[in-house]
Amino acid sequence: MKVLLITCLVLLGVQKAAFCQSKCAHVYDQFDIMPVLPGLEKTMMQHSSRKIMPIISSMGGEDPECLLYSLRAKLLVDRQGKVTDVFFQTRMPDKLKEKLCDEFLQMKGFQPARYKGEPVCAMFYYMISCMNWQE
Numbered sequence: 421m422k423v424l425l426i427t428c429l430v431l432l433g434v435q436k437a438a439f440c441q442s443k444c445a446h447v448y449d450q451f452d453i454m455p456v457l458p459g460l461e462k463t464m465m466q467h468s469s470r471k472i473m474p475i476i477s478s479m480g481g482e483d484p485e486c487l488l489y490s491l492r493a494k495l496l497v498d499r500q501g502k503v504t505d506v507f508f509q510t511r512m513p514d515k516l517k518e519k520l521c522d523e524f525l526q527m528k529g530f531q532p533a534r535y536k537g538e539p540v541c542a543m544f545y546y547m548i549s550c551m552n553w554q555e
Contacts, residue, residue, distance in 0.1 A: 443504040444541030446497060453534040455497040455544040457527075467547045468528065472549045475519050490549045493524065499539040501530035506541075 457463050472491065480487030490508060496505035506524045508517055524546070533542030 441461050444498055446541065447496060448533060448535055448540045451533040451535040451540055451542055452537075453531075455501070455533045455542050456480050456531045457529060457544070458531065463529070464546075471523050472520065472548065475523060476516070479516050479519065482511060483515075486526045488512060488516075489516075491520075491547065493520070493542045493546045495524055495527070495546055496530055496541060497530045499532050499542050501532045502530075503527045503530065503544075504541075 426522070439492060476491070477486050490510060492509035494507040495503045498504045503524055503526075506521045508520070512520075514533065530544065531538040534540065
């Protein structure tokens with residue numbers, strides 16, 4: 421019985437450590453100003469083409485299940501404008517989730533959401549659609 425309990429605790433700890441973890445005590449779903457990335461359209465295009473798509477392409481060469489045709493994720497942006505957690509809405513292998521999570525956590529330059537004039541934690545929706553891969 422002790423072995424089973426210890427095994428469960430170890431596996432739970434490993435699973436929690438494997439993916440991103442939130443640092444916000446409260447996440448607002450209603451706010452006056454949503455989290456924003458200055459130059460949104462241009463910045464998102466650059467980020468997806470320079471950072472995200474190369475990861476997917478590289479891992480897709482090793483494992484075809486990693487080759488995504490679209491990507492949807494919710495990024496938790498904290499009060500300082502830092503991405504602190506990632507929630508994927510697209511199904512993908514765990515190894516790809518880990519790599520993408522690491523990349524999203526490095527994103528900089530967000531202006532945090534604001535509620536009643538104060539910066540708050542809120543979700544930023546990140547989406548790439550129609551990714552075409554050529555052999």
